[in-house]
Amino acid sequence: MEIFGKSVIELRQLVKKKKISPREIYEYFQKRIEKYNPKLNAYITKADFEDKNVEGLLVGIPLSFKDNFCTKGIRTTASSKVLYDFVPPYDATVVSKIKQEGAAIIGKTNMDAWAHGSSTETSDFGPTKNPWNLERSPGGSSGGATASVSAYLSPASIGSETAGSIRQPASWSGVIGLKPTYGRVSRYGVIAMGSSLDCPGPITLTVEDAALILKIIAGHDPYDATSSRYPVPDYQTSLKKGGSFTIGITDEYFEGVDEDVKVKIEEAIKIFKRLGHKIKKIKLIPPKYAISVYTIIQRAEVSSNLARYDGIRYGNNRSYLGSEAKRRIMLGTYTLSYGYYDAYYKKAQKVRTLIKEDFSRAFKDVDVIISPTTPMTALKLGEFEKYPFFGEAMDVLNEPAAVAGLPAISIPVGLDSKKLPVGMQIMARSFNEEAILNLAYQFEKETNFFDVIKKGLNNYRD
Amino acid sequence: MMEKTYLPIIGLEIHVELKTKSKMFCQDSADYFGKPPNTLTCPVCLGMPGALPTPNKKAIEWTILIGQALKCQINRLSKFDRKHYFYPDLPKGYQISQYDQPIAIKGYFNLNGKKIRIKRVHLEEDTAKLIHDGKNTLIDFNRAGVPLVEIVTEPDFNSSDDVKKFLEELQVIIRYLDVSDADMEKGSMRLEPNISIKTKAEELPKYKVEVKNINSFRFVKQAIDFEIKRQTEILKENKIPNQETRGFDEKKGKTYPQRKKEEAHDYRYFPEPDIPPLVFFDEYLKKIEKMMPELPEDKIKKYVEELGLKYQDAYIITRNKNLSAYFEEVYAKYFEKTKKLEEKVKNVGQSLANLIINRKVETNLPVEDFISKAIEILSPKKTDIKAVDRAVEKVILANSKAVADYKSGKINALMFLIGQVMREMKGKAEAKIVGERISLVLGRR
Numbered sequence: 001m002e003i004f005g006k007s008v009i010e011l012r013q014l015v016k017k018k019k020i021s022p023r024e025i026y027e028y029f030q031k032r033i034e035k036y037n038p039k040l041n042a043y044i045t046k047a048d049f050e051d052k053n054v055e056g057l058l059v060g061i062p063l064s065f066k067d068n069f070c071t072k073g074i075r076t077t078a079s080s081k082v083l084y085d086f087v088p089p090y091d092a093t094v095v096s097k098i099k100q101e102g103a104a105i106i107g108k109t110n111m112d113a114w115a116h117g118s119s120t121e122t123s124d125f126g127p128t129k130n131p132w133n134l135e136r137s138p139g140g141s142s143g144g145a146t147a148s149v150s151a152y153l154s155p156a157s158i159g160s161e162t163a164g165s166i167r168q169p170a171s172w173s174g175v176i177g178l179k180p181t182y183g184r185v186s187r188y189g190v191i192a193m194g195s196s197l198d199c200p201g202p203i204t205l206t207v208e209d210a211a212l213i214l215k216i217i218a219g220h221d222p223y224d225a226t227s228s229r230y231p232v233p234d235y236q237t238s239l240k241k242g243g244s245f246t247i248g249i250t251d252e253y254f255e256g257v258d259e260d261v262k263v264k265i266e267e268a269i270k271i272f273k274r275l276g277h278k279i280k281k282i283k284l285i286p287p288k289y290a291i292s293v294y295t296i297i298q299r300a301e302v303s304s305n306l307a308r309y310d311g312i313r314y315g316n317n318r319s320y321l322g323s324e325a326k327r328r329i330m331l332g333t334y335t336l337s338y339g340y341y342d343a344y345y346k347k348a349q350k351v352r353t354l355i356k357e358d359f360s361r362a363f364k365d366v367d368v369i370i371s372p373t374t375p376m377t378a379l380k381l382g383e384f385e386k387y388p389f390f391g392e393a394m395d396v397l398n399e400p401a402a403v404a405g406l407p408a409i410s411i412p413v414g415l416d417s418k419k420l421p422v423g424m425q426i427m428a429r430s431f432n433e434e435a436i437l438n439l440a441y442q443f444e445k446e447t448n449f450f451d452v453i454k455k456g457l458n459n460y461r462d
Numbered sequence: 463m464m465e466k467t468y469l470p471i472i473g474l475e476i477h478v479e480l481k482t483k484s485k486m487f488c489q490d491s492a493d494y495f496g497k498p499p500n501t502l503t504c505p506v507c508l509g510m511p512g513a514l515p516t517p518n519k520k521a522i523e524w525t526i527l528i529g530q531a532l533k534c535q536i537n538r539l540s541k542f543d544r545k546h547y548f549y550p551d552l553p554k555g556y557q558i559s560q561y562d563q564p565i566a567i568k569g570y571f572n573l574n575g576k577k578i579r580i581k582r583v584h585l586e587e588d589t590a591k592l593i594h595d596g597k598n599t600l601i602d603f604n605r606a607g608v609p610l611v612e613i614v615t616e617p618d619f620n621s622s623d624d625v626k627k628f629l630e631e632l633q634v635i636i637r638y639l640d641v642s643d644a645d646m647e648k649g650s651m652r653l654e655p656n657i658s659i660k661t662k663a664e665e666l667p668k669y670k671v672e673v674k675n676i677n678s679f680r681f682v683k684q685a686i687d688f689e690i691k692r693q694t695e696i697l698k699e700n701k702i703p704n705q706e707t708r709g710f711d712e713k714k715g716k717t718y719p720q721r722k723k724e725e726a727h728d729y730r731y732f733p734e735p736d737i738p739p740l741v742f743f744d745e746y747l748k749k750i751e752k753m754m755p756e757l758p759e760d761k762i763k764k765y766v767e768e769l770g771l772k773y774q775d776a777y778i779i780t781r782n783k784n785l786s787a788y789f790e791e792v793y794a795k796y797f798e799k800t801k802k803l804e805e806k807v808k809n810v811g812q813s814l815a816n817l818i819i820n821r822k823v824e825t826n827l828p829v830e831d832f833i834s835k836a837i838e839i840l841s842p843k844k845t846d847i848k849a850v851d852r853a854v855e856k857v858i859l860a861n862s863k864a865v866a867d868y869k870s871g872k873i874n875a876l877m878f879l880i881g882q883v884m885r886e887m888k889g890k891a892e893a894k895i896v897g898e899r900i901s902l903v904l905g906r907r
Contacts, residue, residue, distance in 0.1 A: 076511070086511065092512055192512065195736050224736075225517065226514075301735060304730075307556055341730075
């Protein structure tokens, strides 16, 4: 039975028809991890197969989780030595929802320590390599997760995004990454980075897989007061509805973007036109302002969220924090200090409101907005040290939607001249994941993403 | 030279633990007192990675209720904030509290005609409990996350007596609201007075001394009196007392320095991102206000004006919510029971109050029994002497042995004879009168 390259939904069909057992699938991925992980370092903790007797949408599907999701009985470190041997006594809500559908945890994926970074290089477990080119970064912070999907070390993965941490590595690793609306998916049990920004989301090979997983993990959680009671639509059905959209494009999101990337996005826009969608030029606040807002708010929240790792409970003390975490704690502490709060944090919140309003205004005229996911394709490992705000520069185009809490997806739209995947993001108004998925699905049907995902997988066909 | 005047300026911070079923931000039981250590914990109150707080609705309602009882304005938009400091009893490295938009502000309390202004009432979470055991410090997280209400007064007190009185009244109110045991010994009510001394009428003091770790009203008074004396002596030497936090030594009855102002914390408050802001609509606030029981202040007024009690007695009875409820029930039912009695008691309210206060009748009796006894005492039965004498004759004739015993000096024999007569009379006689008649008749013989 050929398993290689099958999507979650395809694997599910095989299990349903009893053509393969959950254990066989699990062992298949275990073997692949044995073989390829030493090269890629996508996983930092491997799990064991558990025979479960449940009915559900994901029976027999092994999934990987970014290592900031608490998994009961399985070590969870957020890639930091501070939590080197922390084994949570509870499951994150997303984890328990996935488990309830019968999926199995295949392992925990590498990430930037505490999700601080955009290259997976701040991990205390060493960087993850980009499956497309081992000298390059897969992006981050969910780089282990996107690499695990790109090299088919799991059929799909659950990552998390604060500002770009799903979309940017999905783009660099040539897979699909969906960041839902803030509050759409529970944060309970996800080791907090920027609490007002954090969003769990799926990383997949197909748009339909993303829709399926989102359907499972979305919804109100009594354990997360910021999770929304907005009803969860059946994304899987709605993405096939078709229809035409008004797509917004804005020059501000093409400034400083590599020519290679621009070309691919322009090609994608032509395809959307061909599919009958209307393209409309709009104006938005330049994304660079989102960087300032994001930096202040996220650092402040980080300095607070990391206060609990005080050395009393979790084995290793604060001297085990890496330099990036220390820098963020210092900046956050400074901006929250007496006399500075108004000048930094409060002001940032005001600008944040402006950015939200700016998007609301834009979404009166358009259904979605598209732009490159990142200004450039995967950089070489080590490049990040040259930039003091590396993450912010790489995630510049992701930050506005993150700051505004909007949903967005990154999908592959081709390869650049270096044979590296290019990602395009589709953003929509809050809780309009349906439009994003619908449009991404149309694009997938039309182009099969120019076989980018397939080419990526084929490098790891055994 | 004119003698300087020294006027104490005292403000209070009072913490009250709410007796909600569950903790402030998780499902664990909040009833931690006497429970084995670390048995009421979960990822949330242990501050585990990834855990999130979800606010307890009841605790918010009760805080609003306390605010309303103290005649505060309720902020229509309130929020929680993170207050950061490092201490082993604080598992998250911050306490979820309220900073600039507390639930209630600007209230007041009428203390014997003096207005004590309430600055704010806010809601936060309690910390874990540190138990020092020789060289080691143990942490019990059962208390971590129990809802804690902080009530802050303006510096409107000038004497320790007023403070003590206010605190006693506040304790009674909290207990009337049924939102906390407000038990000082268990730590469900904690007090922190801040004290300074004003030397000239027009000037506010330039310093403030806060006293912590006080666990009885008596000690609060002692601590304040000690501070007034200590600070006055310093001022008399033309020095200014240090701005500091002091502890209280119960055994010595003295305060001692704990922390200087220079060591004051920068708590780096910012809005708790894990909890959306709280928005209270008028309808909701009115619904809560309807839960408000009649408070002692109003009860006293009612007892004095409508039931004819003396202020002091009304005060005593209203100190305890159950006792005043008992009193009110007795009062209402007493009238029903005594409708048919000919002889009416003049001031029923005061008379019943006297029975309760002087413990003439126990208040742990069922109300019906209390009333029977009260009637016996307050409305003596009319005794038909002739009928009694007839019954006495009959009983004496029928009980020659008891009569003989009585004559030989056995007191029990008289009790037996009284009983027999009462039976004949079917209880319609005063035992005392029956006794007198028997003695009289037998004495004659």
